[in-house]
Amino acid sequence: xxxxxxxxxAAVFATAAHAQEPxxxxxxxxxxxxxxxxxxxxxxxxxxxxxxVSDSGVFLGGRTxxxxxxxxxxxxxxxxxxxxxxxxxxxxxxxxxGATCSGATTAVLNNVVRPNGIVMIxxxxxxxxxxxxxxxxxxxxxxxxxxxxxxxxGEILVAxxxxxxxxxxxxxxxxxxxxxxxxxxxxxKGGKITAVAAHEDGKADYSAEVATLASxxxxxxxxxxxxxxxxxxxxxxxxxxxxxERFVLPDGMVGEALTDHFGKALDGSIxxxxxxxxxxxxxxxxxxxxxxxxxDDPYVPECYDASALLLLAxxxxxxxxxxxxxxxxxxxxxxxxxxxxxGELKKGLEILAKGGDIDYVxxxxxxxxxxxxxxxxxxxxxxxxxKWKTVAYH
Amino acid sequence: MEFxxxxxxxxxxxxxxxxxxxxxxxxxxxxVTIIFGxxxxxNFAHGELMSFGTMVAILATWFLQAQGIGIAPLPTALxxxxxxxLGAVAVAVLTDRYVFRFYRRRRANPIVFAIVSVGVMFVLxxxxxxxxxxxxxxxxxxxxxxxxxxxxxAAMGIDQGIAVKQTQVITVMVTLVVVALxxxxxxxxxxxxxxxAYSDDEDLALLSGIDPERVVLIAWTIAAxxxxxxxxxxxxxxxxxxxxxxxxxxxxxAATILGGIxxxxxxxxxxxxxxxxxxTVTYAFKRFLAYLGPEGWAPxxxxxxxxxxxxxxxxxxxxxxxxxxxxxxxxRGKVI
Numbered sequence: 001x002x003x004x005x006x007x008x009x010a011a012v013f014a015t016a017a018h019a020q021e022p023x024x025x026x027x028x029x030x031x032x033x034x035x036x037x038x039x040x041x042x043x044x045x046x047x048x049x050x051x052x053v054s055d056s057g058v059f060l061g062g063r064t065x066x067x068x069x070x071x072x073x074x075x076x077x078x079x080x081x082x083x084x085x086x087x088x089x090x091x092x093x094x095x096x097x098g099a100t101c102s103g104a105t106t107a108v109l110n111n112v113v114r115p116n117g118i119v120m121i122x123x124x125x126x127x128x129x130x131x132x133x134x135x136x137x138x139x140x141x142x143x144x145x146x147x148x149x150x151x152x153x154g155e156i157l158v159a160x161x162x163x164x165x166x167x168x169x170x171x172x173x174x175x176x177x178x179x180x181x182x183x184x185x186x187x188x189k190g191g192k193i194t195a196v197a198a199h200e201d202g203k204a205d206y207s208a209e210v211a212t213l214a215s216x217x218x219x220x221x222x223x224x225x226x227x228x229x230x231x232x233x234x235x236x237x238x239x240x241x242x243x244x245e246r247f248v249l250p251d252g253m254v255g256e257a258l259t260d261h262f263g264k265a266l267d268g269s270i271x272x273x274x275x276x277x278x279x280x281x282x283x284x285x286x287x288x289x290x291x292x293x294x295x296d297d298p299y300v301p302e303c304y305d306a307s308a309l310l311l312l313a314x315x316x317x318x319x320x321x322x323x324x325x326x327x328x329x330x331x332x333x334x335x336x337x338x339x340x341x342x343g344e345l346k347k348g349l350e351i352l353a354k355g356g357d358i359d360y361v362x363x364x365x366x367x368x369x370x371x372x373x374x375x376x377x378x379x380x381x382x383x384x385x386x387k388w389k390t391v392a393y394h
Numbered sequence: 395m396e397f398x399x400x401x402x403x404x405x406x407x408x409x410x411x412x413x414x415x416x417x418x419x420x421x422x423x424x425x426v427t428i429i430f431g432x433x434x435x436x437n438f439a440h441g442e443l444m445s446f447g448t449m450v451a452i453l454a455t456w457f458l459q460a461q462g463i464g465i466a467p468l469p470t471a472l473x474x475x476x477x478x479x480l481g482a483v484a485v486a487v488l489t490d491r492y493v494f495r496f497y498r499r500r501r502a503n504p505i506v507f508a509i510v511s512v513g514v515m516f517v518l519x520x521x522x523x524x525x526x527x528x529x530x531x532x533x534x535x536x537x538x539x540x541x542x543x544x545x546x547x548a549a550m551g552i553d554q555g556i557a558v559k560q561t562q563v564i565t566v567m568v569t570l571v572v573v574a575l576x577x578x579x580x581x582x583x584x585x586x587x588x589x590x591a592y593s594d595d596e597d598l599a600l601l602s603g604i605d606p607e608r609v610v611l612i613a614w615t616i617a618a619x620x621x622x623x624x625x626x627x628x629x630x631x632x633x634x635x636x637x638x639x640x641x642x643x644x645x646x647x648a649a650t651i652l653g654g655i656x657x658x659x660x661x662x663x664x665x666x667x668x669x670x671x672x673x674t675v676t677y678a679f680k681r682f683l684a685y686l687g688p689e690g691w692a693p694x695x696x697x698x699x700x701x702x703x704x705x706x707x708x709x710x711x712x713x714x715x716x717x718x719x720x721x722x723x724x725x726r727g728k729v730i
Contacts, residue, residue, distance in 0.1 A: 171703070195678075195696060198703060203641070204632040205415075208676045208702045211407040215678035216696060228530070233633070241406055241557050242543025261532075 022064040023320050025050055025310060026087035028098025028108065028120075029303075030074040035100050035124075041293035042123060043069065045284075045300035046097050048291065049307035049345065056346035058353055059315060067307075072099035077107035084112040094320040095310040096120040097303065102127030113138050119322045119329070121309055123302035128177060131371060137326050142302040142309065142366060144274070144376025146174070149250055150181025152272055152378050152394045153222070157248065158189045160270070165191065165248065166218035168209060168234055170225035171198040178224045178250055194218040201229040206237040214243035220270075222248040227258040239265050246270075254381065254388065263386035275379030277393050278365035284342040301342075301363025302374075308345055309333055312360055315352045333368040335359040400685035402554035406543070412673040413666075414562035414631055417569035420665030421624035422642065423649040424576065424658055425617040427727075431593040431656035432613035433494070435507030438643065440621060442518035445639035446485050447622025448629045449526050451478025452533045459535065467537035471630055472564065478622040486618035487611065489514050498610075522636050531634045534561060561631040572623060573662060576616065580658065585612055593656060641706065645672065648709040652716050654727025663724060668709060676702045 027046055029039045047067045054065040068091045070083035080099055087093045096118060099105040105125040113120045114136050121140045122130075128147040133139070157165060165186065169179035175198070183193045195216030199209045213221060221244040225231025231253050238244040239262070247266065249258070251273035259266060281296060284304060288295030295301065312332040317325035332348075337357030340348035348358045360366055367375040380392040422444060429437045437443075454474035464470045497510055540558045547555030580586040585608075592599040592609045600606060625639065632638075649668045653660025676698065684692035700707065716723060 197701075200703070202635065202637050204628070204635060204638040207407070207411045208673060208705055211411075211673075212676070212678040212696065212698060212702055214407065215681045215698075217681065232530075236633075240538075240559060242547075242555055243407075 020063065022054075022066045023060070023311075023314070024066055024068050024091055024093040025307060026070055026084070026091070026093035026096040026098065027067045028070045028072045028080070028084055028087060028096050030100035030104065031069065031071040033074040033076070035074045038124075038298060039100055041297040042100070042299050042303040044291065044293040045288065045295065045297075046123065046303040046307040048288065049304045049342075050311070052343070052345045053308070053311045053349065056349055058346060058349045059311065060318065060320070065311060067097075068093055070098070072101070072104040072108065074101040074104060077103055080104035081107050081111045084108040088112055088116050088118055093118070094314070095322065095325075097306045097310060098122060100124050102130060105130065106133065109133065109135060109139050117322055119310065119313070119326050121306040121329070123306040124299040128181060131373060135371070137372070138322065140306075140309070140329055140368065140372040142305045142362075142364060142374050143299065144374045146177050147181040147185075148376045149272060149378060150178060150183075151185040152380075153182050153248060153250060154185030154189050154191065155394070156270060156272065156380055157186055157191055157220070162219050163191060164194050164218045165220045165222050166194050166213040166216055166244070167196045167222045168199050168213060168225070169196070169223075170230055170252070171200050174252070175224050179222075182222060182224065182250075199225065199230040199234055201226065203230065203233065206230065206233040207241065210234060210237040210241060210243050214238075214241065218244070220244065220246045220248050222250075223253055224250050225252055227253045227255045232258065232261065235262065235266075256388070259383060259386050259388060265386075266383040267385065269383045271381040271383070271388060272378050272394075273381075274376060275390075275393070276365040276377035277379075278361060278377070280341045280361050280363045280365055284363035287343045295342075295363070304342060305360070305362035305364055305366050308342075308348075308362060309360060309366070312340075312345070312348055312352065312358065315349050316358075330368050330372065332358055333360050333366055396552075396685045398550065398552045399554045400682050402546075402550065402552060402556050403682050403685065406554065406556045408670075408673050408677055410556065410558055410562060412670045414559075414565045415673070416666035416669030417565050418624055418628045418631070418665075419642075419645055419649050419669050420662040421569055421572065421620050421627070422646040423653065423661035423665045424573070425620040425624070426646055426650045427653070427656055427658060427661040428613055428620075429617045430650070432589060432609060433498075433507065435504045435511065436647070437617075438508060438511045439489070439514040439518060440617070440646065441639040441643040442515045442522065443482055443486060443618055443621040444625030444628070444642075445522050445636055446518055446625075447478045447482030447618065448625035448634055449478075449522055449636075450481030451475055451622065451626045452526065452531055452629070452634060454478065455533045464535065466535075467560070469534050469536040469561070469564070469630055471533055471535075471626055475623065475626055478626055479619045482618040482622035482625075483615050485518070486614040486621075489518075490610065490614050519636065519640070526636070528636055531629075533634065534630050536560065559631065561627070565627045565631055568623060568627060572620065573658075576620075576658065579616075585609075589613065644706055644713075645669075645709040648713045648716075652712055652723055654723030654725035657723065657725045657727040660723055660725035660727055668712060671712060672705055672708045675699045675708050676705050 029043050050065050050067045053059050070087045072080035102125040105122050126146050128145045131145050169175035197209050197212050223231045247269040249271040254271040254273040285295035313325045313328040316328040316332050337359040340358050340360045342363050365377045369375045378394045381388045426440050451474045454477035455471045458470050540560050543555040543557040588604045645668050649664035653664030678696035678698040680697045
């Protein structure tokens, strides 16, 4: 009996001892492939949030958290699935921050996340298709869908009383997707797209494309392209021929280079791009200082927020079981509750531990909408005297 | 029925741009046709030769701008153009000396020459990207418009205006001068006649004592000068980007073959026909017809034969049609 007791004790306390092991979070990002330069600071941002929670000493009664990296690539769905499978089955992660690209995210969601029932939050997959995909409530994203910007542009156009518009887009997935969502949103609100013409980047002359759009007419020309590519050429040709005088410019077109080039000729044009007046973004930039990456690099705030959201949801649920804490993700992200900014995760964890409510704002002014994706904050700008001027946030 | 508006609309979007584009193609096609007439091969490096000349002209323009030298309201690039011509001629003569002459002495097959010119094209393209980079370069300065859309609209008192860019007028003027000079040279001067004789019958020309190397040198000089002028005018009117000189090769070859290979008059004619075809086939005539039709009526569709995405296909179609129906071109030229 003397020998059996310690064994029994060991068996009883095994679960307790297990509970003191670090919580593992998978960092499933495209470390190699087309997004490798983007991902390096993103992963560091995501891991910074994990370290912040781990060091706080109040996470689930003092447990630590460690990140485990997995390479989702960006274009190889099989590699992404294998990496996610390794994270879940052999590393035993309790949540995944990833994947980076929409294609890899879809594959991981279907092949690993749903069969294993593990929560995944993507910081950067923006395909509109991910809004309608079946996810059993396990998938979230801290980046807005591309469709969201289309809706915002549709709202702005209608609010400004613009009834007809011509639309041109750069001939790739981004341009086509954005153009489709702008057209759908604008026409649903009663606007009329007179003509849609794609333009190829890298050509010298866009007068033929502009001539087509001019023939169809429209009060403004919506240019869903790139400001250093065909988008600029389209505007040039439109101004030269007097076809259009006002332009609506989505995120790829908003930049100083455009106003530097055209100056006052663009006056009255409307721009939208992701942006927020929330102090979270600059707080994150300050937090990242001296850590080898920039807090305001693309998708770094989203990645920080994805990690933070996973851990705050666990704290809120008091469990690392995905099936339990998946229902807490939206709760901690949205009002009501105390607003939590980057660097204040400890405060958030303490409030949750006491049974309070938080509204995680983070670096992106995060607000989750159905079905579990960021509403996205967009900045509306107008060109005045050849300079961008911020007029509103949406 | 509003004829004035309909005409203004067509002039603004079709006629004026197509004339300028046609002039640029004509200059390019002249260079290709001269090389074909004398050296008897299709020079695929012609586009990059245009690009190289333009690049040199741009570098010279930047230098002049930095020195504060200009001829406002004309673009500074016109002043720099002779430097660009010199640069293009130097490259053309050097490649001939070190590449093409080797094959000429071996009396290589024209197809070998054509492949060699593809090699030259890639090397030149690489050099250009090393020197000036693959990005857009804008070097146009001076007044942008001769007649702006708004001014002409107000002056004519109708709904539609006609914008005429200064660069479009310069393009047409320079083309006229260059083509006149070229024809004068070919018809009136001793060496021009020698070139035509050489092009007509190489052996007879050699028997009558014409120095073949001299003829070849002159041909390269003229072709390179035309290339630099064409490229610079194109860049001034539109934009300079190394990649587009690969694309413009197709309409230029279509113009050359359509006009009749080795025929300078044909090259000019071909340039304008290709330009007008490209622009009219992809133009949406909706509003034009709306002006011509009864009041308040407009066609439902855009009335566009081909989407603008297929602009380059027009050159292909012309090329194939000409080769099938009349391989000699409009003015009877050589057959590749």
